Amino acid sequence: MNRLIARLGLLLILIAPSAQAAPQIVPVRSPGGITAWLWQDDSVPVIAIRASFRGGAWLDPKPGVSRLMDALTGFAAGPYDEVSYARQVETLSASISISHGTLADRLNIRLLRDRRAETADLVAVTVTTPIVTPLAFERARQGLLRGLSADERQPAAQAGRLASRLFLGDQFPQLTTRLLPVVDAIQIEDLYSVHRDRMTRAALRVSVSGAISPVELGPLLDRMFGGLPEGGPPPVPERPSEQPQPGTYVLPMPGAPQTHLLTALPAPARDDPDFWSVLVLNQVFGGGTFTSRLKMDLRERRGMVYSTGSALSIGGLRPLWSASAAFAPDRSGEAIAAMTEQWRLLREGGITQAELESARDYLLGSLALSLDSTPAMADFIAGLQQDNLPATYFTDREAALRALTLDQVNAAVKRWVDPDKLVTIIAGQPQPNLPPSLPLPEGF
Known part of the structure; x- marks a missing residue:
């Protein structure tokens, strides 16, 4: 969850919502049918967007695929290699990252209000035509292997891994398999399959906060996510029924x-x-x-x-x-x-x-x-x-x-x-x- 693909852009700008008033969250529907929840605040010219795709690591084609994707250290997409992509993000004073959780994958975006159109275009390229080069893939694999090797020496990490196995049983091998021996079995195509199968409009939920109105947000949603495939409803996991032996x-x-x-x-x-x-x-x-x-x-x-x-x-x-x-x-x-x-x-x-x-x-x-x-x-x-x-x-x-x-x-x-x-x-x-x-x- 804390492993992010990109950490680029401007510093966090703090705002102070009123301690007396509850957040006023309103639903927004774009002309193209994409829905979002919005909390509008115009006190600073910043917009934060969270695009969550239901699914997550329990659907990985092989154990460890989501962990390896989190270990990637840069984006390449469409016409941008890693260097030109990073340069474009810096030019826009934006921030774009992806994290892969157990039940959802999340795209995290932070942008300036007056650069929202250009940033939306970059987001659209990111979600529709991602590129993972062999060099970036191998760099991520080696980084993951180092992290897993360190975890094997950490009692807290191993206790948590054992707890997951005891309470989830054998029902979710993607989440409970010991990853260190199986990382080498992951291929670049496995990463592309995660993107292709899980990043769809049917699985998409969007939350937005900051300096944008409902009228402005609708077209922006279509500009960012309108090019995603429709897809079908994401599967819902069955909760484990058996309890571990006390x-x-x-x-x-x-x-x-x-x-x-x-x-x-x-x-x-x-x-x-x-x-x-x-x-x-x-x-x-x-x-x-x-x-x-x-x-x-x-x-x-x-x-x-x-x-x-x-x-x-x-x-x-x-x-x-x-x-x-x-x-x-x-x-x-x-x-x-x-x-x-x-x-x-x-x-x-x-x-x-x-x-x-x-x-x-x-x-x-x-x-x-x-x-x-x-x-x-x-x-x-x-x-x-x-x-x-x-x-x-x-x-x-x-x-x-x-x-x-x-x-x-x-x-x-x-x-x-x-x-x-x-x-x-x-x-x-x-x-x-x-x-x-x-x-x-x-x-x-």
């Missing part, structure tokens, strides 16, 4: 300087009635503040971890609620016990009214603060589209959080937190005090 999985990594602990439980989907309660519970348990329970216990009181926290992962193929910690190898047994105890205390005691109010205030304020730039607003709208949320989500979210009661939240604890169902992964230097490991999947 217990401890030990992934030995001799010589690793620190150990990574990851614990995980199933989480509610975005449309589950318990979602808002679990969002608050996660914030109290290990969210992004130094007063979370995990940080106060494992870091401040025990002084045993370098880092710790918890997160809800709800945008992928299986919603998960995970908590993790990194620490010195000789504290592995103590860390597992402490983390498990915190899950148990959460289930048995729930949270307090003060914790509920503090978490709610943080969640409401942090979203508003995050929408501090034109690109950030475009990302926010793109996230709504990807998760099939309404344009009124900003105010809907506030209403849902403010309506939560302590009884609702603590009832959700009993439904979603069960330490006996935890999947516990520990990756790092082998230690004699670790519990026996459940069998690891093939390839680990």
Whole structure:
């Protein structure tokens, strides 16, 4: 997600949407039938566009194709080789990049209002006639191999890979196969097939923020994306139904300087009635503040971890609620016990009214603060589209959080937190005090 094909153009120009008013997102339909969601703000002459194509890495023709595409370091398209393309982007003071996610591929564009026509023409060439030269392909392959080799030595990366395999099973080999041995099987044609099969109008969703009106945006959409093939509706993956066996999985990594602990439980989907309660519970348990329970216990009181926290992962193929910690190898047994105890205390005691109010205030304020730039607003709208949320989500979210009661939240604890169902992964230097490991999947 953080590997972008191009990072060219002007510096991010920050804007400050009103903290009092919700974003006014309006639908736009172009003369050619392309739809978009727009948040108009004319305070700076900048436009940010996110063009998402439903599909993503789970549809890769071979494992690792999307990762290799993210490793490309430059664009060539139509009449432009890499040098002339970069020069054209710089001339327009624009930015164009592509990222390939699990469920969608995204084209990220940032442009100046008075250069929008010329930039749209460059975008059109980029999405209709991309070129991958043998030199660029091999450069990307070598870069990916170096990154994968580094990941093999990182306990956090390997713990995450094992968690993906356990919770996704064998249903999505494009996402769970160990990539280092298979990268050499990828060919240039595999990259072209991804572009041809996934970048279509039927799969396209567009979000826009910045200095452009609905009347101006319609023709611009056709100018950028009107040349894409129509295509058919993208396939929708079936969510995995089987749960991994609860217990401890030990992934030995001799010589690793620190150990990574990851614990995980199933989480509610975005449309589950318990979602808002679990969002608050996660914030109290290990969210992004130094007063979370995990940080106060494992870091401040025990002084045993370098880092710790918890997160809800709800945008992928299986919603998960995970908590993790990194620490010195000789504290592995103590860390597992402490983390498990915190899950148990959460289930048995729930949270307090003060914790509920503090978490709610943080969640409401942090979203508003995050929408501090034109690109950030475009990302926010793109996230709504990807998760099939309404344009009124900003105010809907506030209403849902403010309506939560302590009884609702603590009832959700009993439904979603069960330490006996935890999947516990520990990756790092082998230690004699670790519990026996459940069998690891093939390839680990």
